[in-house]
Amino acid sequence: xIGGGGVGQTLGAALRAQGHDVVIGVRDPSPAELAKARSxxxxxxxxxxxxxxxxxxFAEAAxxxxxxFNVTQGQHSLAALAAAGAANLGGKVLVDVANPLDFSRGMxxxxxxxxxxxxxxxxxxxxxxxxxxxxxxxxxxxAPVMVNPGLxxxxxxxxxxxxxxxxxxxxxxxxxxxxxxxxxDLGDIVGARATESLLPIWVRLWMTGGSPLVNLRVVRS
Amino acid sequence: xIGGGGVGQTLGAALRAQGHDVVIGVRDPSPAELAKARSxxxxxxxxxxxxxxxxxxFAEAAxxxxxxFNVTQGQHSLAALAAAGAANLGGKVLVDVANPLDFSRGMxxxxxxxxxxxxxxxxxxxxxxxxxxxxxxxxxxxAPVMVNPGLxxxxxxxxxxxxxxxxxxxxxxxxxxxxxxxxxDLGDIVGARATESLLPIWVRLWMTGGSPLVNLRVVRS
Numbered sequence: 522x523i524g525g526g527g528v529g530q531t532l533g534a535a536l537r538a539q540g541h542d543v544v545i546g547v548r549d550p551s552p553a554e555l556a557k558a559r560s561x562x563x564x565x566x567x568x569x570x571x572x573x574x575x576x577x578x579f580a581e582a583a584x585x586x587x588x589x590f591n592v593t594q595g596q597h598s599l600a601a602l603a604a605a606g607a608a609n610l611g612g613k614v615l616v617d618v619a620n621p622l623d624f625s626r627g628m629x630x631x632x633x634x635x636x637x638x639x640x641x642x643x644x645x646x647x648x649x650x651x652x653x654x655x656x657x658x659x660x661x662x663x664a665p666v667m668v669n670p671g672l673x674x675x676x677x678x679x680x681x682x683x684x685x686x687x688x689x690x691x692x693x694x695x696x697x698x699x700x701x702x703x704x705x706d707l708g709d710i711v712g713a714r715a716t717e718s719l720l721p722i723w724v725r726l727w728m729t730g731g732s733p734l735v736n737l738r739v740v741r742s
Numbered sequence: 743x744i745g746g747g748g749v750g751q752t753l754g755a756a757l758r759a760q761g762h763d764v765v766i767g768v769r770d771p772s773p774a775e776l777a778k779a780r781s782x783x784x785x786x787x788x789x790x791x792x793x794x795x796x797x798x799x800f801a802e803a804a805x806x807x808x809x810x811f812n813v814t815q816g817q818h819s820l821a822a823l824a825a826a827g828a829a830n831l832g833g834k835v836l837v838d839v840a841n842p843l844d845f846s847r848g849m850x851x852x853x854x855x856x857x858x859x860x861x862x863x864x865x866x867x868x869x870x871x872x873x874x875x876x877x878x879x880x881x882x883x884x885a886p887v888m889v890n891p892g893l894x895x896x897x898x899x900x901x902x903x904x905x906x907x908x909x910x911x912x913x914x915x916x917x918x919x920x921x922x923x924x925x926x927d928l929g930d931i932v933g934a935r936a937t938e939s940l941l942p943i944w945v946r947l948w949m950t951g952g953s954p955l956v957n958l959r960v961v962r963s
Contacts, residue, residue, distance in 0.1 A: 623859075629935070631859040638844075638852040677961040680943075707943075708950045714850070715943035722901075722928075722936035726960060729929045734963035739947060740898040742955035 522546060522590050523579055523601050527562035528618055528664045529592035534572045535668035535699060543574040546582025546605065583609035588616065588691070589653075595621035595642045595717075596633055599649055612652045614688040616695075617643045617713070618659045618667075620720050629724050632717060643713030647684065656683035656692045657713035661723060663733040668699045670736075677736040678703040680719075682712030705739055743767060743811050744800055744822050748783035749839055749885045750813035755793045756889035756920060764795040767803025767826065804830035809837065809912070810874075816842035816863045816938075817854055820870055833873045835909040837916075838864045838934070839880045839888075841941050850945050853938060864934035868905065877904035877913045878934035882944060884954040889920045891957075898957040899924040901940075903933030926960055 522529035525547040533543040545565060547554070555566040555576055562568075565576045575585075583589060583605035593601045598619045602610065621636035636642045643657040658681040659667045666672050670679070679701045683689045693704050707715055719737070726735045743750035746768040754764040766786060768775070776787040776797055783789075786797045796806075804810060804826035814822040819840045823831065842857035857863045864878040879902040880888045887893050891900070900922045904910045914925050928936055940958070947956045 626860050629932070631935070632939075634855050634859055638855055638858075639847050673961055673963045675961050705947075706950070707946050711850070712946055712950070714852070715946035718853075718939045718942040721939040725928050725933055725936035726926075726962075729927070729933070730962060732963060736961050738959040738961050740894055740896050740957050740959050741947075741951060742894045742953060 522592050523582060523605055524592035525565050525576065526559050526592065528667070529590065530559070530562050530565075530568045531664040531668055532590055532592065532618070532659070533574050534568070537572040537574050539698060542585075543572070544582040544585040545574060545576045546579040547576065548579065548601070548604065550577050579605040580609055586613065588614050591615060591617045591619050591646065593619055595619040595636065596623065598642060599645060602646060602650065607650055607652070610650055610653050612654065614691055615646070615650070615653045615655050616659065616692055617646055617655055617657050620660050620717055622720060629721065629728065632720065637714070637717065641711075641713040641717050643682070643717070644710050647710050654683065654685040654688035655710055656681060656685070656688050657710065657716055658692050658696065661716050661719045662736050666734060666736065670700050673734050673736050676703055677738045678705045680705050680707055680712070680716045682707040682710055682716065684709050703738065743813055744803060744826055745813035746783075746786050746797065747780050747813065749888070750811065751780070751783050751789045752885040752889055753811055753813065753839070753880070754795050755789070758793040758795050760919060763806075764793070765803040765806040766795060766797045767800040768797065769800065769822070769825065771798050800826040801830055807834065809835050812836060812838045812840050812867065814840055816840040816857065817844065819863060820866060823867060823871065828871055828873070831871055831874050833875065835912055836867070836871070836874045836876050837880065837913055838867055838876055838878050841881050841938055843941060850942065850949065853941065858935070858938065862932075862934040862938050864903070864938070865931050868931050875904065875906040875909035876931055877902060877906070877909050878931065878937055879913050879917065882937050882940045883957050887955060887957065891921050894955050894957050897924055898959045899926045901926050901928055901933075901937045903928040903931055903937065905930050924959065
């Protein structure tokens with residue numbers, strides 16, 4: 522996990538519960554920092570004690586992982602991945618869960634213009650790390666729903682996009698292990714524009730409906 | 743109808759079939775222009791002959807209508823509505839069906855940065871014409887689906903947003919007359935950011951699925 526907030530802790534705990542070794546990487550893995558509450562999440566020292574997972578630097582997490590999750594705030598993802606190091610990321614599969622949301626004008630957030638429109642965060646990550654096999658996934662739902670889609674009853678969908686079919690199959694298998702049945706493949710990494718663009722309506726449905734336990738279902742003729 | 747392309751012709755024909763008087767307004771309503779094919783649509787002279795509707799200038803359509811539909815290309819909507827005239831628009835309900843898509847870099851289009859992010863086309867229309875009661879609606883589906891949601895079997899949703907509850911109720915009644923059952927109210931006009939932002943995934947689902955007959959269903963816990 523590149524990033525130690527609520528999303529990384531939730532995905533990491535679910536993968537630990539399946540028996541995987543998990544390392545959460547953060548910018549500053551000092552004991553003092555690990556004792557502090559994270560935004561919307563418990564201290565990482567508590568997470569490690571509860572799950573048996575480890576915490577280290579961005580570079581340590583990237584070096585340890587066979588599969589990497591980018592779970593940083595999207596406007597900081599490129600810097601965090603640079604700190605993780607291209608050599609440590611190598612040709613690994615990187616699941617990009619982040620969204621380039623700009624909260625500088627308060628609520629609702631909007632997509633950072635530098636990372637949206639005719640591009641997306643996932644595409645910029647793929648450009649910056651051409652050997653990494655980037656798969657955009659899990660970025661359109663709340664963290665608890667990512668690892669437990671049954672929290673929202675009925676059929677609803679998970680969107681994935683990426684250039685490497687094998688990498689997408691690996692990520693889809695993890696999603697199925699969490700209970701996902703509706704997995705919609707949006708093609709190459711350009712499809713990430715479509716799913717990052719879902720954040721405005723997801724936030725709006727949360728704000729107007731009162732719960733982040735909301736998702737979408739694709740309906741075709 | 744402010745605009746004479748496929749969307750305006752489809753909505754106009756459906757309203758004519760219900761017995762409403764319909765005027766389509768275009769920039770140049772000369773006979774030579776009305777004889778030409780429109781983008782993705784038949785000549786307006788043919789539309790008028792088939793439906794018994796009328797065609798005139800932007801200003802004539804705005805003056806004639808009790809209810810106004812903005813069905814122009816979104817990047818040109820503010821100019822078209824200015825030509826229609828604030829006095830002709832008055833305090834009427836304006837259904838904003840347009841999307842500010844920029845096709846200048848080819849496919850896929852993206853949202854014009856000047857009309858997205860921390861704003862939306864509908865909000866800019868509401869700011870430019872503060873007396874008009876703007877309702878964002880019908881902008882997230884293909885024209886044939888707007889007036890016949892049964893073209894896509896199963897439950898799927900129409901999104902509306904606007905500042906005036908009475909105006910939204912009027913537009914919801916029209917939607918129900920077309921067969922819409924799932925109508926999701928996203929609150930005030932800021933909700934238009936959420937639905938205009940659905941265009942990237944709608945276009946992507948069309949490109950990857952092969953048909954524009956695709957829509958979304960909101961699923962909540």
